[in-house]
Amino acid sequence: MTSVRRKWHLKSRNGCDTCKMRKIKCDELHPECWNCIKKGLRCNFKSLRPIAVKEPPDIELEHLEHLELLHHFTISTASTLANESEIRDLWRVWVPQIALSVRYVLDGVLALAALHKARYNPGRRESLEARAMEYHNASLARALPLVTHPNRHNGAHLFLFGVLTLLFSLAKPRSADDIFLVGGGVVPEWLYLLRGIDTVIEAESAIEASPISLIFRATNPSFEYWRSHEPLEHDALTALKANIRARAHAANQKTLLDAVEALQRSFTFRSRDTLQFQHKMRGFYTWLYDVSDEYLKLLRQGDCEALCVLAFYSVLLKDLERHWWLEGWAVHLLQRIYLLVDEEHQLWIRWPVEEVGWVPPCVPNISYQT
Structure with a gap:
């Protein structure tokens, strides 16, 4: 088988x-x-x-830039914005938290961080400054429609936006022919911004209950002293007042003299060595809040006497230049004023010119006969 x-x-x-x-x-x-x-x-x-593993999407370059700049703000820029540790912590911790939920604050933070980073990165300076301006413009576009109507929900955010915008306006690059003045007049843009911040504070009391109030609350005693003290005599300011009484139009004299009297109060802070820097700073910028709208109107009109008063303020700006965002502003402002006023008024501001250490340009076409 x-x-x-x-x-x-x-x-x-x-x-x-x-x-x-x-x-x-x-x-x-x-x-x-x-x-x-x-x-x-x-x-x-x-x-x-086998389960197919989905690769995570690539992180967009813009998001990487956000992370880079926000990191720089928290570890570096924030520490330059205040002298007191408590306020530094506010900038370092609380402000980035707000920025992550309020886009116009985030754009303001990124803009300021980009400017600060550009100072220490020559190879990337041009690109970082360009990006800073883009973030700044985006912040303005989102926040400006809200500024006129602050409320208890957005008041602190708008105040923070105002401070960031002010710092950016002071820190942004300047050139010799930079037209930094508002509307073709002669009022620095940052002066309007600073006064606008004060308006937001007055309009919304909820700001005083927020952590951001530390920025101004810490120096409230200096503000009270500015209001109440008897200002010291100052020879250069006394001479300025005498010139105003002798030369200024009668209708403008009170406005101009009030501005000089207020400036004299701020100069008292300059002469008091016992005051800490942050209190001197509050005493200096209180003048910007105190001057009248009539005085600002004279500045916009290019009034020579009003410009001379502002020239004296440049001396206080010079004392504040330990802050990177104010570097160069004293000379920049004084140079602009010097070129706008006539020869007689150039003599009025000899003291601030010498005090700041700026050398005016030589007068051309002068011949000397022997």
Whole structure:
């Protein structure tokens, strides 16, 4: 009797479970074996397919830039914005938290951080300054429609926006022919911004209950002293008042003299060595809040006497130039004023010119006869 030889096949234990239960040879095709497909059975190969791992999307370059600048703000820029540790912590911790939920604050933070970073990265300075301006413009576009209507929900955010915008306006690059004055007049842009911040504070009392109030609350005693003290005599300011009484138009004299009297109060802070720097700073910029709208109107009109008063203020700006965002402003302002006033009024401001250390340009086409 001839024996029937069984068909040879490769031994394997890798078949599907369904074929094993049916005790037939599995062809081990994936994702489903042919035996299961023919019979319409469920093949467990299908459930054993490796799960496709979805690669996370690439982080957009703009988001990386946000992270870079926000990191720079928290570890570097924030520490330059205040002298007191409590207020530094506010800038370093609380402000970035607000920025993550309020876009116009975020744009303001990124703009200021980009300007600060540009100072220490010559190779990237041009690109960082360009990006800073883009963030600044975006912040303005989002916040300005809200500024006229502060409320308890956005008051602190708008105040913060105002401070960031002020710092940016002071810190942004300047050139020799930079027209930094508002509306073709002669009022620095940052002066309007500073007075606008004060308006927001007065309009919304909820700001005083927020952490951001630390920025001005810490120096409130200096403000009270500015209001109440008897200002010291100052020879150069006394001479300025005498010139105003002798030369200024009668209708403008009170406005001009009031501005000088207020400036004399701020100069008292300059002469008091016992005051800490942050209190001197509050005493200096209180003048910007105190001067009248009538005085600002004279500045816009290019009134020479009003410009001379502002020239004296440049001396106080010079004392504040330890802050990077104020560097160069004293000379920049004084130079602009000097070129706007006539020769007589140039003599009025000899003291601030000498005190700041600026050398006026030589008068051209002067011939000397022997």
